[in-house]
Amino acid sequence: MTDPRTDRTRQHVLSCTARLLAREGADSVTFSRVSQESRVARSTLYRxxxxxxxxxxxxxxxxxxxxxxxxxxxxxxxxxxYLLQTGAGLTAPGAQAAFVNALHTAQTNDVLRQNLRLVAESFRRILESRLGPMDSWDHARIIGPVFFQSVVMGEQADGPTLDRWVRDILAMPRHGGVHDEDPDLRPTGTE
Known part of the structure; x- marks a missing residue:
């Protein structure tokens, strides 16, 4: 169990970072600036x-x-x-730019690429807690529309759109890695 003070400090730093990101963009987020904004030592940020x-x-x-x-x-x-909160997080001020920057940087940064995979896994685990086992194909079919709407289009889905997505999700076959769909419709080399 983590110390509640540590959790509060992390949340405070993340909140200050999000405000800085929204106000001045991704380039403004440096450890020095975040330390200054949050009044938390840089050494703590590095930890x-x-x-x-x-x-x-x-x-x-x-x-x-x-x-x-x-x-x-x-x-x-x-x-x-789940879809609403995911979309809201991805369309928060500055989040779109930060996420696109992270995706770009992950192409050449193994640590960041691994972090993004861990994030995707944590999102998938939340879904699996209610929907049961799923593979990356299932996960992409669920989160893909939200990702596209939020990151590519830069807008959050409205109520009718979310309702339609939920109906589609509840109707889609999920087999946790075994798909009985037409194999000609799946890309080659996938699980």
Whole structure:
């Protein structure tokens, strides 16, 4: 169990980073600037985040509500909230630029690429907690529309769009790695 003071400090730093990101853009997020904004020593920042990109990526991720994470919602409301909260996090001020920057940097930065994979896995685990086992193909079919709407289009999906996505998700076959779809429709070399 982590010290509550450590958790509060991390949340404070992430909040300051998100504000700096929204106000001045991704280029403004440096350990020096975040230290100055948050009034937390740079050495503390380095203990929690290995690099500026790691901090930037973490600060731009959506925070999920406790009721979403602890199984209090029915399946439909769980999916609606998951998609809504994911979209809200990705369309928050500065988040789109930070996420695109992280994707670009991850092409040549193994640590950041691994961090992005860990983020994707944590998102998938949240879904699996309610939907059961799924592979990356299943996960991409669920999160893909939100990612496109939020990161590419730069806007959050409206209620009717989210309702349609949830209906589609509940109707799609999921087999946790075994797909009975037409193999000609799947890219070659996939799981």
């Amino acid at each position: 929690h985040w290995r690099s500026r990109d790691d901090l930037l990526c973490t600060a731009s991720l959506p925070g999920f509500s406790p009721e979403l994470l602890n199984g209090q919602l029915g399946m439909r409301r769980f999916l609606l909230n």
